Amino acid sequence: MFPVTDLTTLDKRHLWHPFTPMQPWCAADHVPLMLVEGSACALKDQFGNEYLDGNASIWTNIHGHNHPVINAAITEQLGKVAHTSFLGFTHEPAIRLAKELVDLVPGDKLTRAFFTDNGSTAIESAVRMALQYWKQNGRPQRDTLVAFDRAYHGDTLGAASLGGIPLFKGSGNDFGYRVITVPSLDALDLLTVDDRSRIAAVVIEPLIQGAAGMRLWPQGMLKALDAWCATQDVFLILDEVMTGFGRTGRMFACEHESVVPDFLCLAKGLTGGYLPLAVTLTSERVFEGFLGEPHEGRTFFYGHSYAGSQLGCAAALASLRIFREERVLEQLSAKIARLGELMADLPAFRQCGMIAAMTVDSPDLSLGAKVCLAARNHGLLTRPIGNTLVLMPPLCVTLEEIERMVAALRAALNEVTAPQ
Known part of the structure; x- marks a missing residue:
């Protein structure tokens, strides 16, 4: 087993990540997030921190991580x-x-x-x-x-x-x-x-x-x-x-x-x-x-x-x-409704089932990325599309986890957009 610090060094020396600006990634002070474990809607990093998977691992995960049937x-x-x-x-x-x-x-x-x-x-x-x-x-x-x-x-x-x-x-x-x-x-x-x-x-x-x-x-x-x-x-x-x-x-x-x-x-x-x-x-x-x-x-x-x-x-x-x-589809209506209720007042909110998004109108085109980075401190992982912030969790997400995801997104948004 490589120590975490050695793995980070090797990553920066040998890997090329998709859709990722590699100069800031390889900067000496950047610590990449290394995901090492998952269960249901949660993921853990190399330091043991737990996050809710707010974008279903780039829109792929349906039933959660480590599902026993799969x-x-x-x-x-x-x-x-x-x-x-x-x-x-x-x-x-x-x-x-x-x-x-x-x-x-x-x-x-x-x-x-x-x-x-x-x-x-x-x-x-x-x-x-x-x-x-x-x-x-x-x-x-x-x-x-x-x-x-x-x-x-x-x-x-x-x-x-x-x-x-x-x-x-x-x-x-x-x-x-x-x-x-x-x-x-x-x-x-x-x-x-x-x-x-x-x-x-x-x-x-x-x-x-x-x-x-x-x-x-x-x-x-x-x-x-x-x-x-x-x-x-x-x-x-x-x-x-x-x-x-x-x-x-x-x-x-x-x-x-x-x-x-x-x-x-x-x-x-x-x-x-x-x-x-x-x-x-x-x-x-x-x-x-x-x-x-x-x-x-x-x-x-x-x-x-x-x-x-x-x-x-x-x-x-x-x-x-x-x-x-598990009657997955039959359980979605309540989750879709709750997701919409919690995000309805966010700027330019729109929703299509379990896909929810909002857009921040800002000349700073990196604002979305800053919000997603701040959201990690509140236990949420998601990825922006420009200044559009998306929540698309695994379908197994609970109502309580939806509430935590939206709360984390709001907290991160407030932190990043608060007047300096």
């Missing part, structure tokens, strides 16, 4: 085999998980599950499928995707090309797919006939845009977008990487407006926040568009080494079991 499922699977290739092979956990996932979606439109590693690759899969489908099924001119302003769909090259936030596109923004970015649903009707004829799919985060600062879409917008896509015979891709698995109060956000897309992209909470796993659910129509003899070249040549991970599928099956046995 722990047991992973342990049982480890006793059999940890990983086998999914390219030309199969296994029981993936078969069972695919069946359970398609059964969760209302109706019978989505019938096929394509497993990958993370949210970006779930989106990549959907986009590639959509483009290849039209190319080899009589409409090769459909080479364009429609995405929305301020959208975020991941960091891989294709997913990033759909994004509407330049900061997340790196040094260059002109790459990837041919994309038309629109600000709203109404803007679709302003597209030229030629543009509309070239659209392969429309991609959207339903109900709420995450990285845009928890920006809510108008009620009914998703339903209207679904109707527009149907009229144009355009595929609808829903990015439910953040909103899936109970975050909005239902299993999937699209259920709020009775929409079933052509592609449903899921990750983050799929395994309860335990292991990397993603899935792209799609229809029999799309699947059949790839059928043919090998020499015809209609195969979907895309995949990842850990696609359909046996351990990940075992964790995901256990997570779905918890939803059923």
Whole structure:
């Protein structure tokens, strides 16, 4: 075992953390927070301090840390085999998980599950499928995707090309797919006939845009977008990487407006926040568009080494079991209501189920980060989006823990914004 001070030195010498300004991180006086233990909604650092996990470990954790059902499922699977290739092979956990996932979606439109590693690759899969489908099924001119302003769909090259936030596109923004970015649903009707004829799919985060600062879409917008896509015979891709698995109060956000897309992209909470796993659910129509003899070249040549991970599928099956046995969704209404009551008077407050956010209007663009840093002293971990402060706890959070989280956020906000 390395002493904590040695680990900190080694971190600064060898690691490069994502979405993290590394110069201040590596400064001599900076002590990184090292998370070493977790239970339910609580996490402990290297000094034994305990915190409430206010952002569900970057929006992934669903049932809390160290849940015995998921722990047991992973342990049982480890006793059999940890990983086998999914390219030309199969296994029981993936078969069972695919069946359970398609059964969760209302109706019978989505019938096929394509497993990958993370949210970006779930989106990549959907986009590639959509483009290849039209190319080899009589409409090769459909080479364009429609995405929305301020959208975020991941960091891989294709997913990033759909994004509407330049900061997340790196040094260059002109790459990837041919994309038309629109600000709203109404803007679709302003597209030229030629543009509309070239659209392969429309991609959207339903109900709420995450990285845009928890920006809510108008009620009914998703339903209207679904109707527009149907009229144009355009595929609808829903990015439910953040909103899936109970975050909005239902299993999937699209259920709020009775929409079933052509592609449903899921990750983050799929395994309860335990292991990397993603899935792209799609229809029999799309699947059949790839059928043919090998020499015809209609195969979907895309995949990842850990696609359909046996351990990940075992964790995901256990997570779905918890939803059923602990009646997770049925218990959310009281928690959603309490979260809203406690935060309603905070500036620019908005809420979508168990996702709550507020924004501080300040010229200091680092104010949000300062508030989150101060919140640690009050036992809360969360991460800002600019000056937007977010609470998105694991769904197992208690009413008392919600109260403590909001109290900690308020205390930190008051400390940072108090006149000097």
